Amino acid sequence: MIEALIFDKDGTLFDFRLSWGAWTRNLLAELGDADGRLASVLGYDAARNDFAADSPVIAMTTPQIADILLPHLPGLGLEELLERMNQLSADAPMVPAVDLPAVLGALRARGLKLGLATNDTELPARRHLAGAGVLELFDFVVGCDSGFGGKPAPGQLLAFVDQCGLTPGRVAMVGDSLHDLDAGRAAGMHAVAVLTGIALRADLEAHADVVLTDISELAAWIDALAAV
Structure with missing residues (x-):
């Protein structure tokens, strides 16, 4: 689960x-x-x-x-x-990849903890989330200057696990680059790729448990994983 x-x-x-x-x-x-x-x-x-x-x-x-x-x-x-x-x-004028309040709100309504780990710095990250109306949905937000390093090292992800009392094997790292997926693997998490960045499916699929078009497909993937 x-x-x-x-x-x-x-x-x-x-x-x-x-x-x-x-x-x-x-x-x-x-x-x-x-x-x-x-x-x-x-x-x-x-x-x-x-x-x-x-x-x-x-x-x-x-x-x-x-x-x-x-x-x-x-x-x-x-x-x-x-x-x-x-x-x-x-x-920076950030353009959401999906309807973030709807998609993230639905994931949060399932009882999921949500975190953000970015190689951007933390203050801009918080501003971007606030501008999209979703900052309050996150339990954890860190940037490369937050004291846990940056990806592909797993420090940010392990801090999420530690601070929220989680089990790594029950957490998924969701990202669009090999840095994201490699960090997820190093932290002992599921690695989920999305295609809303620059990398192509062929670049990501060997490094991911699943490749999704975008994060709106996460709920269906979680349900399918639970059914196995």
Whole structure:
């Protein structure tokens, strides 16, 4: 039986291209990327508003992305860059992948504990959830700066288990990237992939217990698992 779900944020609760394409465009504009060099570093195609499969924006933590950008930004310090990135993240126009209040509310009504583990920082994550009207549905919200590390390490997920009194084998990690699925496996959880990020089914299925179109299919998967 599944007793709890812990979600990735970007590409899982929110459509990745629509949400983080805007963040990336704004960041590049603020950094003055006239020649497209920084866009290339981030694996971002502005004309198509799309990301390469190995783009650091997809799965890396904010400090990791900053470390990649910093060598290309002479005269800009790490602290200032992180401040700019975090502010743009908090203000990013997030586009839900599904009707989040309805889908998450229905899962919560089943008695499931809900958590969020993101490689974004915690304050923007809370703002995004609040903006979507679902922050109060979550028992646990952490970012890469919350003291438990970032994915693919399992620290955030194990903190969810510990703080909510859960059994890892009865928890599912739900995400759109290999970082999410690998973290779930490392934590001893079920690994559920969704296709609302950049990765394709073929990229994810060998690493997941199941690949769903989006999180609206979770309830049916939980019921099918319980029936086995």
